[in-house]
Amino acid sequence: MKKTLLFSLAMLPLVNGMAQGQEKKPNIILFLVDDMGWQDTSLPFWNQKTMYNERYETPNMERLARQGMMFTQAYASSISSPTRCSLMTGCNAARHRVTNWTLEKNKSTDGETDVLNLPDWNVNGIAQVSGTDHTFVGTSFVELLRENGYHTIHCGKAHWGAIDTPGENPCHFGFETNICGHAAGGLATYLSEQNYGHDENGNPTSLMAIPGLEHYWQTGTFATEALTQEALKALDKAKAYNQPFYLYMSHYAIHIPIDKDMRFFEKYKQKGLSDKEAAYASLIEGMDKSLGDIMDWLEKNGEADNTIILFMGDNGGYASGSGWRDEPLFTQNYPLTAGKGSAYEGGIREPMIVAWPHVVKPGTRCDKYLMIEDYYPTILEMAGIKDYHTPQPIDGISFVPLLKQTGDPSDGRSLYWNFPNIWAGEHGPGIAATCTIRQGDWKLIYFYETGKKELYNIPDDISEKHDVAASHPDIVKQLSADLGAYLRSVDAQRPAFKSTGKLVPWPDEVE
Incomplete structure (x- = not known):
């Protein structure tokens, strides 16, 4: 009897260890790229290669795609903050009302229009707690990951809330480690020679100065590389903790300014590109190297087989050509029309890849559509977190069935955008106050x-060159009714006419 009991007790650690091994949660990495156009890669997300796929070199995106699934119709908002706030809250931008980019407390970034009074949107972004005006309150999925045993790491751009509001600090959203995340949505410079936007005394020369990289000042280290090195250090620490980790690798690349990453610049000059085009291409390849470095770390540390990697862009490529920095036109989103800030496909369709070992079939493509808020329930499902409660409704729908090829959550679904704003200083196709539906x-x-x-038939007219509203009035009416009903249901905002003070009609109120 005693021998049996002693044997049973001796086996308990082994049995418990086996149980823990069976229940081991996957590591999750979300690799988000800023202002990346749909074709800013050697990996074609269309049904054919374009000149841009031939121009750029992104071998690690190709490597990730070989391991997982490419999504050809992944959507986000056309501006950074709305996308990122939807990601963190699971809410559509029409609901959370952070519909333009945030920076300074209680200050709108809207441009001017002679016709419209723009709505009083949530200029201070999102927060985990109430108490700040013009803020949407919600629980982030990162906080839920942390509560369920994940070590959570933020690296790079945050852009969820204005300066001196709770939303400026990633640690307020469940991140235990914050590397460089703050209120700004861009960077002053990628160059360590300029201290990433600080003077010789260490004082920021711009609200866009990158904080926390002092160790790299004057070293010749491009900002993309510095962030990558810091992320790898954080992964070393996570490995030592022996708990599942979530890494949000949120690059400032490939946002303006278009500084030269000299590791890759000359290669593209030799291809015959202009200085600006070659610099832009060097930003893209530097971002891709970062992805490869992280994938290499996973393999060297025995974590590749238990790590999910999600790759996504936050809005369309910057293609308006008349920016607030007077940057000349350096990228196009062909075959898509327009770019960042536009309701056309060039502004909202993003490159996306998901690799999930033993779950996602390698080398596959998915042509079904999804939206940025879908990441919220998807990542929680990946982590095995099913029962959770949030103060905000979750608009996102998990795309795990698409990954497992067990169902199609896009079937019969409508996607919605609301941008009742003006993107300051920008001009071009579709850059206007709009609302949009894809069905x-x-x-x-x-x-x-x-x-x-x-009205456009996207599969037939991906470039949106042929407006067929006049020949399909029944479809226009039906989509207008769906869009109007949705916007009312989430208490969305709309502009008013300056001439009368009356609110602009909803789309189903206009013939």
Whole structure:
């Protein structure tokens, strides 16, 4: 009897260890790229290669795609803060009302229009707690990961809330480690020679100065590389903790300014590109090297087989050509029309890849559509977190069935965008106050200022060159009704006319 009992007790650690091994949660890495165009890669997300796929070199995106699934119709908002706030809260931008980019407390970043009074949107971003005006309150999925045993790491750009509000600090959203994340949505410079935006005394020369990289000042280390090295150090620490980790690798690349990453610049000059084009290409390849370095770390540390990697862009490539920095046109999003800030596909369609060992079939593609808020329930499902409660409704729908090829959550689903704002200083196709719906093959854009509606069949006309609203009034009416009903249901905002003070009609109130 005693021998049996002693044997049983001796086996308990082994049995417990086996149980823990079976229940081991996957590590999760979300690799988010800033302002990346759909074609800013050698990996074609279309049904054919373009000149841009031939121009750029992104071998690690290709490597990740070989391991996982490419998504050809992944959508986000056309501006950074709305996308990132939807990611963190699981809410559509129409609901959380952070519909333009945030920076300074209680200050709007909207441009001017002679026709419209723009709504009083949530200029201070999102927060985990109430108490700040013009803020949307919600629980982030990162906080839920942390509560369920994950070590949570933020590296790079945050851009969820204005300066001196709770949203400026990633640690307020469940991140235990914050590397360089603050209120700004851009960077002063990628160059260590300029101390990433600080003077010789260490004082920031711009609100866009990157904090926390003092160790790299004057070393010749490009900002993308410095962030990568800091992320790898954080992963070393996570490995020592022996708990599952979530890394949000949120690069400032490939946002302006278009500084030269000299590790890759000359290669593209030799291809015959202009200095600006070669510098832009060098930003892209530097970002891709970062992805490769992280994948290499996973393999060297025995974590590759238990780590999910999600790759995504936050909005379309910067292609308006008349920016607030007077940057000349350096990128296009062909075959898509327009870019960042636009309701057209060039502003909202993003490159996306997911690799999930033993779950996602390697080398696959998915042509179903999804939206940025879908990441919230998806990542929680990946982590095995099913029962959770949040103060905010979750608009996102898990795309795990697409990854496992067990179902199609896009079937019969509508996607919605609301941008009742003006992107300051920018001009170009579709850069206006708009609301938009995608339903099946059809996409309707409603322009608040003019009341105009445009209708496109996206599979047939991916470049949105042929507005068929006049020949399909029944579809326009049906989509207008769906869009109007949704915007009312989430208490969305809309502009008013300066001439009368009256609110602009909802899309279903205009013939």
